Amino acid sequence: MKLELCDSRRLTGANLYWDRPAAIIDVAIEGAADEVVETWVKAVRRWLDCVGYTEEETCYRLYQGGASLLVSAPIDVLYSMCELNEVAWAETCHRFGLGEAPDPGEEEPRLNRLFDEERNPPLLALQEAARENGVPFLWDDDEVSLGYGETARSWPPDRLPAAGDVDWSAHGAIPIVLVTGTNGKSTTVRMTASILTAAGYRAGLTSTDFIRVGDRLIDSGDYSGTGGARLLTRQPDVDMAVLEVARGGLLRRGLGVEHANAAVVTNVAADHLGEYGIHSVADLIPAKFIVHRALGPHDPLILNADDAGVAEHGPKLGKSICWYSLDAAHPKIEEARAEGGSACFYRDGGLYARQGAEDRCVAEIMDIPAVRGGIVRYNVSNALAAMAAAIALGIGDEAIRSGLAAFRGDEHDNPGRGNWFERPAEGGPVRILVDFAHNEHGMSALADTVNAVGADRVILLMGQAGDRLDKDIADLVRAACGMRPDRLLIAELPGYERGREPYEVPRLIRQEAEKIGIPPSNIETFPDPREATASALQRARAGDLLVLLALTQRSEALSLVHDYLGKRDTSGG
Structure with a gap:
């Protein structure tokens, strides 16, 4: 049998497992996992x-291969x-014959000392009073705060006010939207803002x-984690917040806020598999849906009906759902119509909203x-x-029309995601797309x-990056x-080998591209994205489309593109 401690951390907010904070360890288990877990439960109870x-x-x-x-x-x-x-x-x-047993004579006084030193009754009293008064409560190692935006006030954890001394009417909330998903969440956040x-x-x-x-x-x-949520909601000049919520932060710490007015799940697809016990898309779907724990009974869970996993999992949660789809005749949209629910969809060049008994074209x-006239379908969905x-x-x-019109999707309001450039040339322009796929x-x-x-x-x-599985890299290349x-043009990503040998990725x-049929003579490898970008621009000619995935x-890369746009010569090849 093999048993190994892989990670130990705090879950500070609602998480994949429940709505409460917890200490979590991820462990590797080769053998009878049920028996190991049962033994661990008994050990925890003794130490508690x-x-x-x-x-x-x-x-x-x-x-x-393990357990959390x-x-x-x-x-x-x-x-x-x-x-x-x-x-x-x-x-x-x-108890399974691995390692030394903890010495109760040493560990019991050590643990009691740690708990005594860390215990903070005023913190718990303030947390409970905030809950009773319906006031947002945030905490970390450095600050404890009540309220959001201009009503927020913070104190050091060791100098907290007594709950009875707080003017609870002076602290309030602001509307918050959570956005998660494998792809499209950054763009959706910025469009919403x-x-x-x-x-x-x-x-x-x-x-x-x-x-x-x-x-x-x-x-x-x-x-995109809990620290960002706290930092933003404590800003005195914020009165609405849109929070990108990434998989890593959800699994490392949980949610950064206790309540949100709406939550969006854009899609769930294979990415970062193999971390925190998430080995498949089926595992990843519930992790993305952690955001539903921040919603009240009437706060909408906004879901992409075009994503099969999202469409299947969402209704199981008992939340108020607003579906959106690129297909006006999607069964989920039709279902919302029949039930008098809310939905948003694309039809005949327009973005439509369904509320109650009517469809209306919003934009x-x-x-x-x-969306470049509808060509960029994923941005229509976003x-x-x-x-x-x-x-x-x-x-x-x-305001929705004005906001979507103002969002150009360029390097200023959405850097590195769907940024298009064009340089006129005789015989057809050279077009450049910088993206993050x-x-x-x-x-x-x-x-x-x-x-x-x-x-x-x-x-x-x-x-x-090197922390992807070989299969995931092959799927990406295909x-x-x-x-x-x-x-x-294949670029090594220095500093992102993440356990692999240099140039292994x-x-x-290259191997996968050659299998697919790309001639070896048409494939080049570069030491970093900058050199690869410089080569692409140097050899660009009229009529080319350069797709630069600047991870x-x-x-x-953007600086090189701007330098190129300022030049006149379009020869090369």
């Missing part, structure tokens, strides 16, 4: 008795509960690229720059999701767009080759 937390509960999830093991905990002792969970696991391993801005609100957003309120950039970086495709979210917040049709689902959608646009030659630049590239990409070094 030792530290006086007998009312806490356990739960677990078995998966291929949780112990619930009040928010003020989560670090200590992680220690307890690890001790219980060590005892479990020992554009609509809210057009409606006159100071819209804040978090994303994998930055966090901002209106045009004010707070910081650059990945803010015309030709007035939405990011626009429907953003429209549905805006309607859920009570935004009027005129990085999984089979997103790449297939991009290939549809490229094929709809057409070109004399397609020059494709791609790479991939989808990419659906663009029928005349030249394939480019070799896998890293995006700013460098």
Whole structure:
């Protein structure tokens, strides 16, 4: 038998398993998993008795090759509960003949000391009072806050006010939308924020690229987790928030807010499989749907009816659903019509909303720059999701039209995602598409767009991080080759090998491309995306379409594109 502790962490909000915070360990198990888990549960109960937390509960999830093991905990002792969970696991391993047994004479006083040092009764009292008064409550290692936006106030965790001294009427909430999914969530977040801005609100957003309120950039970086949610909702100038919620943050920490007014699931497809016990799309679907735990009984769960997994899983949750689809005759849309529910759909060049007994056209495709006349189908879908979210917040049709028209999908309002450039040339323009497609689902959608646009030659630049499975990389390449590239430029991603040897991923990409039928002479490998971009631009000629998938070094790639657009010579090949 093999038993191994892979990861130990805190779940600070509602999560895949339940609505409460917990200490979680991910473990590898080769052998009788049920027997191992049963032994762990008994060990946890003994150690909980030792530290006086007998009312806490356990739960677990078995998966291929391992398990996730949780112990619930009040928010003020989560670090200590992680220690307890690890001790219980060590005892479990020992009972199966692996490792030394924890010494009760050492571990019991150590754990009690840790719990005593971490315990913070004023924090729990403030949390409970906030719940009773319906006031948003956020906490982390550095700050505890009440209220959102201009009503937010923060204190250090060791200098908290007594619950009775707080003027609870001075703290309030702001409308919040959560957006998750494998692809399209960043664009949907930014489209929604554009609509809210057009409606006159100071819209804040978090994303994998930055966090901002209106045009004010707070910081650059990945803010799609709990930290981004806290930072944004504590800003004094935010009065509506759209939060990108990524898979990693959901599985590492859970939700960053307790309540949202609407939640969007764009789609669920294979990506980042093999992490946190998520080995298949079937595993990933419930993880994405964690966002439903933030919704009240009447808050809409906005779902993409065109995604089979989303359409199947959503109705199981007992939530109020607003479906959206590119097909006006989709069964889910027809079902919403029959039941008097809400839906958004595309029909005859327009984005329509169904509420009650009427369909109404909210926006015309030709007035939405990011969809390029309807060619970019995935952005039509994202626009429907953003429209549905805006309607859920009570935004009027005129603001929705204005917001979608203002969102150009360029490098300024959606950097690295569907950014189109064109350089005039005799014989036809050189067109350039900079995008972030990085999984089979997103790449297939991009290939549809490229094929709809057409070109004399397609020059494709791609790479991939090393933490993807070989199969996922092969699937990505097959989808990419659906663009029928005349030249394939493969870029190594320095710093993103993630356990693989240098150039191992480019070799896998080349092998799969050659299997598909790309001639070896039409494939080149480069040390990084910048050099690959420079080569593509140097050899571009009239009529070409350059598809640059800038997963890293995006700013460098965009800078090279701008340099190229400023030149006159269009020769090369």
